[in-house]
Amino acid sequence: MQRRKFVIGMGALASGAAAGIGSGAFDSVSAQRDITVNTAGDASAYVAIEPETGDNATEYVDDSGDTVGIKLTTTEENGTGLNKNAETIIRDLLKITNQGTQDVIAGFTNIPDGMSFYTDDDKFGDAGSSMNADSFGPDNLPAIPVGETLNRVGLIVRDPEKAANNDGSVTLLVQTEDEF
Template sequence: MQRRKFVLGMGALATGSAAAFGTGAFSSVEAHREVTVEFEGDSEAYLGLSGDDTYVTDDTDNSRLTIDIGGGSGTEAGGQGLNEYAVTTISDIVQITNQGTETVGVQLDHDDVNENVDFFISDSAADSGDQLEPGQHIWLGVQVDDTDGELSDSSDGFGNLRITTGIEEEGPEPAPEPEPPEPDPASVSGTIDHEGFGNLGPTGFDPVEFIGEDGDVVATADVEDTDGASGSFAVDELGPGDYTIEVFYDDGMGNTTEAEKEISLAEGESKDVVIEMPDIMG
């Protein structure tokens, strides 16, 4: 274990009245404290990295893991190294363990690795793939493609695999979609005329019904007494659309008449209508 020390200057400013701090009030304080940072080798660090000792060897000189494929102690059967001019896939060669206190995600960056060498997560003890809770681990596998002999004939190294972990922080909840504005209501004022002799008394009218496009009654209006006509009615707060206005009259002695009128309303429109009632039928 390497132990290194850094001195970090931390300034703190405190202000306030004597009542808040008592008789020993002060205007500012600046203090320096020693901060230590401890470094551990790969196997003991918060993100534990260890090889399987068969296909991968640990570089114990600096406690950092060296992924030396085929450079480990070999197999019990005496195998040492990979086949030339072949594709070799080996699972579970490097174990990554979360030895911290928070769940972390693991990402593999192959940008600096030879294109014929591909690392992958071959096994996971985590509930959700690459998300490691404290104490959980995953294994990395590798596929080495030497079908053209490019790797076995080369004396160059094969690059560096970058392993990145991080805590996934939840961002703020997205703002809800704004509700669409309510359309301005339309209104209808109606006058009822009678084609027959004289006007009809308003007390014989049923409430006027406004039928929507789906056949449902969306509004009703009582008929009021009006000079020079059989009655009048008014409806506010109607949405835009097509309506059928239905009017029914019964004089209480078995004489009835009825009428209907179709109208279209635009948003915010105010419309005046006249409904002609047929002559009363006995």
């Protein structure tokens, strides 16, 4: 009788092991699928970056191509740069619109020494709030809900000599709170 229990027990163990092996568990799958990606210029992308309306944006923001840039070089009135040893504040240069599907946080990185970005849009915090993502965490940067626009993004140049010695680019970092 004990022998039958042992044989039945071994049979159950073997069938259980076979079920575990054939259960559909896997470590990886490789499958080819279609993907479609559209690209868009700054004004039409999921995060739209556009010049503000007004004189400062007209003078210093270049949106002649698919991307937006800020140029503090020459002006239409024959100015050729920022004053040395002076702090220069240029308000209302850019606006950033969340045209995506999730709320996002926006800030600038890779900002040259002596320079800072901020917003005067009191809808997203205090006027003059810094947008320097390298210095502040997501709790201190503006959160832009879906369909909303962060207006009045400006620039402060505290040390023009240091700002002039950069590689020419900063990064606007826009991410969900989970990714920041």
